[in-house]
Amino acid sequence: MAIKMGTGDLAKYPFLNEAGDYLRQSGFDWEELDRPDTREILERAEERLRTAVAGNVYEKLDRYETEILTFVVTLIMVKSIGLDPVLKKYALAEARRAEKFLSEDLRRQSDAQRRALFIKIFEDLFGLKIDVTEDGRLFKVRVTDYLRRSSHFHEQEWKMINRLVQAGQVFLDADETVRLIRNELAILIINKVRGMSLPTLPNSLVERVEQMRAELTPRFEYRTQVVTEYPPCIKHALDVMNRGENLPHSARLMLATYMLAIGKPVDTIVEIFKNAPDFNERITRYQVEHLAGSKGSRTKYSVPSCEKLRAENLCFATAECDGIVNPLQFGKKRANKK
Structure with missing residues (x-):
C-alpha cells in the first residue's frame, strides 16, 4: 500500500x-x-x-x-x-x-x-x-x-x-x-548516525562542529564509577550508567536512595547520573534532593527491600548476598561472623 x-x-x-x-x-x-x-x-x-x-x-x-x-x-x-x-x-x-x-x-x-x-x-x-x-x-x-x-x-x-x-x-x-x-526509534537513529559516511563539509559547518566538540568533550567523556564495593543490584545499575544507557525509574530510585543511605552527597549522586542519555541536571538534582527529604514532601525515602527489587526484576543476587533482606546489609553479615 x-x-x-x-x-x-x-x-x-x-x-x-x-x-x-x-x-x-x-x-x-x-x-x-x-x-x-x-x-x-x-x-x-x-x-x-x-x-x-x-x-x-x-x-x-x-x-x-x-x-x-x-x-x-x-x-x-x-x-x-x-x-x-x-x-x-x-x-x-x-x-x-x-x-x-x-x-x-x-x-x-x-x-x-x-x-x-x-x-x-x-x-x-x-x-x-x-x-x-x-x-x-x-x-x-x-x-x-x-x-x-x-x-x-x-x-x-x-x-x-x-x-x-x-x-x-x-x-x-x-x-x-x-x-x-x-x-x-532511538536505536534506529543511533544506527543511522553510525552508518553514515561523512561528506566533504562546508567551512560554516566545520567551524560549528569543532566548537561544539571542544565544548562537549570534557562534559561528556564517560564518568566511570568504581563498583567493587557495592551489592550486585547496585553494581548492575552502575554498570548500566557506565555504558551510557538508561535505567528504568525504579532502578534510579534504588540507586539514588542507596547512595544517600551510605552517605554520598547530592553532588556525587547527580554526577553518577550524568552518563544517562536523558540526563537533565536540574531535574536530577531536584529528584535526588526530594528523595533525601530536603525538597518536596520533606520525607526521606528508604532503600527498597530485596523482595521489592526481585518483584521489579532489579535483583542480581549472588552467594555473597547471604540471605540479606535489604541491599544496605550487603557485606555486614560476613563482617559480623568474623
Missing part, C-alpha cells in the same frame, strides 16, 4: 526513507550551507543538538522544509563530534520528539489515516503489527510483540497482569502504543 507522505509528516518523522528521497529530489548541496541565506539551518541544527544534550526535546515545527534539512544537518554534527554519550542523548531526544507527534497524530487522525501511519512507521520499520478497535479508541498488539518490548519497562502498569488481553492481543491507548517503540 503506497502512502503519500507530505512535508509536514517528513518534518515530524525525518528518519523515514521518504525524507532522504525528498532531499535528493530537492537538489540540496552541502556547499549551500556556506551561503548567508542558509544560516538559519545551521543555527537550528545547533539548537536541536544543544536541546538534546540538555535532556530536553526540540519542539519547533513551524517550517517543514527547514526542519527536514535541520534533522540531517544535526545528524552530520553528531557524527562529526564523535562522542558516544552525545549520540545516545540525541537519539533518545529525537525518539521522544517523534513519540510526541505520533501520539498526537494517532489520537486525532481518522481510522484510515491511523492505519496508514501504523503500516509506514510501526510495521515497516519495526515489524510491529497494530490493529485499531472498532470504535477507534484503542489499539491492539500481539502478546508476543508486547512482551518483547515491555520487558524493558519496570513500572507496574506494564506488567501483563495489569493489561487488558483478549484473543492473544494486548489493548493499549495511543501514548502506550507509541511508548513501546521509543527504544527502537
Whole structure:
C-alpha cells in the first residue's frame, strides 16, 4: 500500500526513507550551507543538538522544509563530534520528539489515516503489527510483540497482569502504543548516525562542529564509577550508567536512595547520573534532593527491600548476598561472623 507522505509528516518523522528521497529530489548541496541565506539551518541544527544534550526535546515545527534539512544537518554534527554519550542523548531526544507527534497524530487522525501511519512507521520499520478497535479508541498488539518490548519497562502498569488481553492481543491507548517503540526509534537513529559516511563539509559547518566538540568533550567523556564495593543490584545499575544507557525509574530510585543511605552527597549522586542519555541536571538534582527529604514532601525515602527489587526484576543476587533482606546489609553479615 503506497502512502503519500507530505512535508509536514517528513518534518515530524525525518528518519523515514521518504525524507532522504525528498532531499535528493530537492537538489540540496552541502556547499549551500556556506551561503548567508542558509544560516538559519545551521543555527537550528545547533539548537536541536544543544536541546538534546540538555535532556530536553526540540519542539519547533513551524517550517517543514527547514526542519527536514535541520534533522540531517544535526545528524552530520553528531557524527562529526564523535562522542558516544552525545549520540545516545540525541537519539533518545529525537525518539521522544517523534513519540510526541505520533501520539498526537494517532489520537486525532481518522481510522484510515491511523492505519496508514501504523503500516509506514510501526510495521515497516519495526515489524510491529497494530490493529485499531472498532470504535477507534484503542489499539491492539500481539502478546508476543508486547512482551518483547515491555520487558524493558519496570513500572507496574506494564506488567501483563495489569493489561487488558483478549484473543492473544494486548489493548493499549495511543501514548502506550507509541511508548513501546521509543527504544527502537532511538536505536534506529543511533544506527543511522553510525552508518553514515561523512561528506566533504562546508567551512560554516566545520567551524560549528569543532566548537561544539571542544565544548562537549570534557562534559561528556564517560564518568566511570568504581563498583567493587557495592551489592550486585547496585553494581548492575552502575554498570548500566557506565555504558551510557538508561535505567528504568525504579532502578534510579534504588540507586539514588542507596547512595544517600551510605552517605554520598547530592553532588556525587547527580554526577553518577550524568552518563544517562536523558540526563537533565536540574531535574536530577531536584529528584535526588526530594528523595533525601530536603525538597518536596520533606520525607526521606528508604532503600527498597530485596523482595521489592526481585518483584521489579532489579535483583542480581549472588552467594555473597547471604540471605540479606535489604541491599544496605550487603557485606555486614560476613563482617559480623568474623
